[in-house]
Amino acid sequence: MDFAQICKALETCPLVASTFTHADVVKYIEIIALLRPTPALEYLTPSHLPSTPPETLPANVHEFMRACFDIPDETAKWAWEIFRHLAWAFNPGPEEQSANRLKHIKSFLVHGISLNIGVYSLSPPTRVCLDPDCCRVRQTRDSINLVERELVEAKTHRISIFTLDLGAVPGFSTSSYCRNCNTRYYPNYYVHSNATTRTYYYNDNQVPEFIESSKHFYVSAKLCELFTNMMVSAWTSGTNCARIYNSSISQAALKPLMPQDWTSLEIDVEDVFNAFFLNALLLDHCERNDILQLQHNAPSHAERLRPALEARNSRMAGTGQEQWNHYCDLCCWIYEEDGVWYALRSAISDGDTMGHYSCNVQDCQNRLRSVRDKFCTDPKHHALQSQCSIVDCTAEASTGFRTCSDPDHRAMELHHYQRGKAMFQLKERLQRAKGFAPSNAFPNPTMPSTSRLPTSQDEITATGVNLLPDNSAESNSGDDGSDGEEIEYTCPSKSGQGNRKLRARFGRRRTHNEQLGVYSCGIVAGRATFFGSEAPNGVVEFWMKLFPTRASLPRVLWHDNNCSIVKMLRKDPDDSRRKFFEGVALPVDVFHFKCKHKEGDLDCGANCNPYAWPELRTSEGKWRFNSSAAEQTNAWFGGFHSVVREMTVERYNFFLDEMIKRRNRFLVDDLRRRGKKPGYIPREALLAEDMDM
Numbered sequence: 001m002d003f004a005q006i007c008k009a010l011e012t013c014p015l016v017a018s019t020f021t022h023a024d025v026v027k028y029i030e031i032i033a034l035l036r037p038t039p040a041l042e043y044l045t046p047s048h049l050p051s052t053p054p055e056t057l058p059a060n061v062h063e064f065m066r067a068c069f070d071i072p073d074e075t076a077k078w079a080w081e082i083f084r085h086l087a088w089a090f091n092p093g094p095e096e097q098s099a100n101r102l103k104h105i106k107s108f109l110v111h112g113i114s115l116n117i118g119v120y121s122l123s124p125p126t127r128v129c130l131d132p133d134c135c136r137v138r139q140t141r142d143s144i145n146l147v148e149r150e151l152v153e154a155k156t157h158r159i160s161i162f163t164l165d166l167g168a169v170p171g172f173s174t175s176s177y178c179r180n181c182n183t184r185y186y187p188n189y190y191v192h193s194n195a196t197t198r199t200y201y202y203n204d205n206q207v208p209e210f211i212e213s214s215k216h217f218y219v220s221a222k223l224c225e226l227f228t229n230m231m232v233s234a235w236t237s238g239t240n241c242a243r244i245y246n247s248s249i250s251q252a253a254l255k256p257l258m259p260q261d262w263t264s265l266e267i268d269v270e271d272v273f274n275a276f277f278l279n280a281l282l283l284d285h286c287e288r289n290d291i292l293q294l295q296h297n298a299p300s301h302a303e304r305l306r307p308a309l310e311a312r313n314s315r316m317a318g319t320g321q322e323q324w325n326h327y328c329d330l331c332c333w334i335y336e337e338d339g340v341w342y343a344l345r346s347a348i349s350d351g352d353t354m355g356h357y358s359c360n361v362q363d364c365q366n367r368l369r370s371v372r373d374k375f376c377t378d379p380k381h382h383a384l385q386s387q388c389s390i391v392d393c394t395a396e397a398s399t400g401f402r403t404c405s406d407p408d409h410r411a412m413e414l415h416h417y418q419r420g421k422a423m424f425q426l427k428e429r430l431q432r433a434k435g436f437a438p439s440n441a442f443p444n445p446t447m448p449s450t451s452r453l454p455t456s457q458d459e460i461t462a463t464g465v466n467l468l469p470d471n472s473a474e475s476n477s478g479d480d481g482s483d484g485e486e487i488e489y490t491c492p493s494k495s496g497q498g499n500r501k502l503r504a505r506f507g508r509r510r511t512h513n514e515q516l517g518v519y520s521c522g523i524v525a526g527r528a529t530f531f532g533s534e535a536p537n538g539v540v541e542f543w544m545k546l547f548p549t550r551a552s553l554p555r556v557l558w559h560d561n562n563c564s565i566v567k568m569l570r571k572d573p574d575d576s577r578r579k580f581f582e583g584v585a586l587p588v589d590v591f592h593f594k595c596k597h598k599e600g601d602l603d604c605g606a607n608c609n610p611y612a613w614p615e616l617r618t619s620e621g622k623w624r625f626n627s628s629a630a631e632q633t634n635a636w637f638g639g640f641h642s643v644v645r646e647m648t649v650e651r652y653n654f655f656l657d658e659m660i661k662r663r664n665r666f667l668v669d670d671l672r673r674r675g676k677k678p679g680y681i682p683r684e685a686l687l688a689e690d691m692d693m
Contacts, residue, residue: 118171151176167250224279235639330521350630355511589627
């Protein structure tokens with residue numbers, strides 16, 4: 001701000017000059033700059049040119065400015081008259097604007113809320129209808145022009161805004177309406193009154209500054225990025241993200257100034273995850289120069305996001321990760337031989353025992369209606385919910401139990417629940433979960449949920465622990481904490497010679513493992529869910545989907561069970577599959593070869609010993625590639641076990657793919673700093689059809 005211009009303006013009005021100090025003038029101009037891009041200045045109608053200040057302030061803004069400086073009505077009017085051109089010309093940058101908002105936040109809280117002026121006031125990014133067909137034709141004697149349709153019928157609502165700089169603050173959102181095409185424009189999107197689709201604005205590859213996580217609740221994009229980085233770097237659950245924000249980021253000094261009748265100024269786990277998923281979707285669409293569209297009249301925000309999440313998951317499958325075609329000095333050795341240059345790429349695959357809930361029918365990949373269900377909606381599978389939980393028993397379960405009336409089956413069920421309550425079972429579960437970050441640093445409250453969202457969202461925070469039998473024979477859920485694993489039991493009343501072991505599955509089934517394809521530098525090329533087991537044929541299918549052409553297939557593929565894969569491929573009747581892996585080294589990684597494979601296994605020693613390939617060693621006799629990169633990556637990947645354990649399948653897949661994508665970006669930046677020359681092989685070259693197959 002020009003000091004000389006301020007002095008010149010004050011000279012024109014002695015009344016204002018005797019009231020305002022230089023600091024007051026600076027404050028006045030800064031507050032107007034904070035109000036200007038918002039609907040708080042109601043004079044910003046299409047009929048008013050935004051490049052010039054209005055003659056007078058609207059009533060609520062006038063009263064707000066008068067209260068901020070504790071000045072009479074007449075003085076406030078003269079202040080606007082002499083400062084309006086200075087204020088309108090002041091155009092601070094984003095960082096300066098953020099600092100000014102923090103400086104003047106108390107004025108907004110004390111004087112603005114009652115006048116419908118929030119700390120932030122959000123509005124649509126347009127004042128006219130965006131539909132080209134809505135334009136009116138204006139014909140003159142000399143020309144025909146198209147005139148954009150003005151938006152009218154503004155509606156304002158109270159909102160809660162969760163920011164990174166100021167904490168949780170009250171605000172207002174305004175929507176406008178096009179009477180011609182019946183479209184209502186909101187701060188993030190627009191909706192036709194007779195349609196069911198939300199169309200998000202496309203704004204130069206940028207997500208909105210604030211994202212509507214649920215009705216009348218907005219989360220800043222910067223805060224979404226903080227939550228995402230907390231998750232990828234420290235396995236922070238949604239519950240703990242919300243707790244950290246409410247206890248550490250929200251400013252306690254402002255709490256006494258907050259309006260007492262506001263809906264809520266505390267973020268919860270649903271807001272964290274809804275904001276996370278929506279922010280990631282918007283970023284994904286921006287990166288692809290696409291427009292995000294979601295169902296408007298969805299029963300819940302989770303259902304609204306589901307089709308978009310599933311679409312991104314489909315794109316991510318196989319070759320979808322952005323670092324799929326990565327190379328660097330740590331995973332690719334480029335060498336010359338007889339005047340020809342070759343590239344030797346190295347990748348490892350390994351599984352992590354993490355999974356989502358799935359149908360209790362073996363290898364069924366149908367989606368569950370809810371994570372609390374044991375069977376999918378397939379009529380044949382759904383009918384099994386009332387069947388005895390003992391494996392191979394087809395009798396109906398008795399009312400109030402999960403087994404039939406057979407005494408041995410009933411004894412096994414009672415033993416199972418008693419065992420579940422026993423201390424040794426709790427210790428066993430702790431050992432099984434060791435190494436995984438907890439989803440919540442504190443015990444769950446016993447009071448009823450205060451979530452603002454529909455109960456279908458409760459699956460995000462479900463604990464998955466229920467040691468009591470299901471009291472309803474018609475229930476399709478009833479998790480008992482066993483994660484659907486088959487349990488063996490020997491009836492103690494029978495002799496050791498004649499008794500037989502029973503097997504049962506009382507809980508919900510989980511998928512078997514998550515298989516990662518990792519380059520030797522640590523970059524994850526892709527991921528797949530294995531439903532039944534980590535069988536050799538499943539690993540081969542995973543490789544062929546991850547690297548669908550021979551050009552894309554790394555020449556070195558490490559796996560801890562490659563000896564079985566080599567045997568299987570040797571006997572495979574499919575000639576094309578055998579030929580696909582010709583010339584590919586299939587060694588067992590160094591650690592497993594030394595510690596997990598028998599020295600007497602001559603077949604494994606001959607076919608999978610990494611020392612058999614001279615290319616895998618440097619001239620100094622060291623290993624050229626890190627064959628333990630997948631094990632090291634799984635140490636990070638396994639930390640999400642408790643975060644994703646209760647997610648629906650589409651959220652589970654989207655979340656893990658997003659975590660991998662973000663981690664890959666961090667690793668590429670680190671590789672660049674270390675001088676390892678990360679880059680990309682052209683996808684069209686890797687995905688070209690194989691001519692020799």
